[in-house]
Every structure is written in C-alpha cells, then in structure tokens.
Amino acid sequence: MKTFYLFLAAMIIPYFLSAQILEKQENTSFGMQPCLTTTIQNINKKDVIKLWKKFFKKYGKVKKNSKAKEYYSTGVRINRIKAGDPIDVYAKFTDFVTDTKISLFFDLGTAFLSKEEFPDEYSGAEDFLNEFSVYVRKYIVKNQLKEAEYMLKKLNKKLLKDKKDNQKLHEKIETYKNKIKKAENDIKLNIAAQKDLENKIDLQSMKLKELQNKLNSIDK
Numbered sequence: 001m002k003t004f005y006l007f008l009a010a011m012i013i014p015y016f017l018s019a020q021i022l023e024k025q026e027n028t029s030f031g032m033q034p035c036l037t038t039t040i041q042n043i044n045k046k047d048v049i050k051l052w053k054k055f056f057k058k059y060g061k062v063k064k065n066s067k068a069k070e071y072y073s074t075g076v077r078i079n080r081i082k083a084g085d086p087i088d089v090y091a092k093f094t095d096f097v098t099d100t101k102i103s104l105f106f107d108l109g110t111a112f113l114s115k116e117e118f119p120d121e122y123s124g125a126e127d128f129l130n131e132f133s134v135y136v137r138k139y140i141v142k143n144q145l146k147e148a149e150y151m152l153k154k155l156n157k158k159l160l161k162d163k164k165d166n167q168k169l170h171e172k173i174e175t176y177k178n179k180i181k182k183a184e185n186d187i188k189l190n191i192a193a194q195k196d197l198e199n200k201i202d203l204q205s206m207k208l209k210e211l212q213n214k215l216n217s218i219d220k
Contacts, residue, residue: 021126021133023115026103028090029068034114035092035105036122036129040136045095048102048136052091055135062091080124082108104129 021038028035040048052071053062060076071093075086088107093100106113106125115122 033112035103037103039101041099045093045100048100
C-alpha cells in the first residue's frame with residue numbers, strides 16, 4: 001500500500017509545477033500575432049476547450065470562430081493584465097498526440113500583447129496562463145485520483161474474493177481429510193469383516209465336509 005501511494009505522489013507532483021510559458025508568433029484571424037503558449041500533457045484538446053470556457057466564465061463569454069479555429073472573448077477585464085481597461089482575448093488549442101498546446105493572444109486595444117512592448121502586462125498574462133494551466137492540471141489529477149481510487153477499490157475487492165476462495169479451499173481440504181480418514185477407517189472395518197467372513201466360510205466348509213462324510217458313512 002505504501003508503495004502504491006509513493007507511486008501516486010510521484011505521478012501527481014509534476015502537475016503542480018509551474019508551466020513552461022513561451023512567447024511565440026502564431027497565425028490568427030488577425031494574421032501573425034505574438035502570443036503566450038504552453039503545453040499540457042495527458043489531456044486532449046476537447047477537454048481543454050471545455051475547461052477554458054468554464055475557467056473564463058468569471059471574465060466573460062467565450063465564442064468560437066470556426067473558420068479561424070480559435071475562441072475569442074471581447075471587452076473583458078482581467079486586472080492583472082490591464083487594470084480597468086477591457087481587452088480582447090483569443091485562444092487556440094492544438095492536439096499533439098496525447099498533449100494539448102494552448103496559445104493565448106491578448107489584444108490590448110492599441111496592439112497585441114508582447115513581452116518587449118508591454119513587459120508589465122506580459123507578466124500578468126504569464127500569471128493568468130499559469131493559473132489556467134494549474135486549473136487544467138488539477139482537473140487531470142482529480143481524474144487520475146478517481147481512477148486510482150477505482151483501481152484500489154477493484155484490487156481490494158479482488159483480494160477479498162481471493163481470501164474467501166482461499167478459505168473455501170482450506171475448508172475443502174478439511175472436508176477431504178475427514179473423508180479420507182473415514183475411508184481409511186472403513187477400509188479397516190472392511191478388512192476385519194472379510195477376515196470374519198473367511199473364518200465363517202472355513203467353519204462352514206468344515207461343517208459341510210463333516211456332513212458329507214456322515215452321509216457317506218450311512219450307506220455302509
């Protein structure tokens with residue numbers, strides 16, 4: 001059991017480390033623009049999009065631009081990025097086998113957010129993306145915990161069944177031992193009965209012989 005929880009802890013801890021956030025230039029419905037990106041392991045794009053909508057609900061509504069394959073929210077206030085003034089946020093999500101890359105674009109009104117042009121705002125955006133990254137990682141770990149709890153419950157159930165089976169097997173052994181003991185006793189009784197019958201047969205044979213002799217002697 002101790003080994004199981006050590007393994008689980010080793011699996012969970014990396015998810016709560018700060019995400020590696022990079023600044024890149026990527027294509028949007030507004031052309032190539034600077035964005036903040038990070039990649040989260042072991043989750044598909046569909047689930048990340050659902051989490052993004054849920055996470056972003058406190059800031060505003062998330063809409064989808066199907067043609068550009070991006071999600072956007074206009075006129076929202078995220079004080080840690082730009083206090084007081086509304087901004088537009090664009091998000092793109094890309095599948096990489098079992099991982100999902102998140103790309104966030106922040107339109108500050110005068111220009112898209114970049115580290116060189118808006119260092120203070122960029123720091124707030126990093127914090128914002130990291131918060132969402134932790135939000136997603138917590139979701140992943142909660143699901144892993146549920147799965148681990150289910151597996152543990154399943155293993156305990158299997159162990160209980162094996163213990164019951166073991167008890168039944170021991171009971172069978174005891175039953176067989178008793179049957180063998182009875183059979184061995186029955187064999188002894190059978191052997192004794194055979195000897196008694198053999199003695200009776202010998203006596204009956206002698207009696208028959210005597211009567212035959214007696215019969216034969218009457219004619220003489």
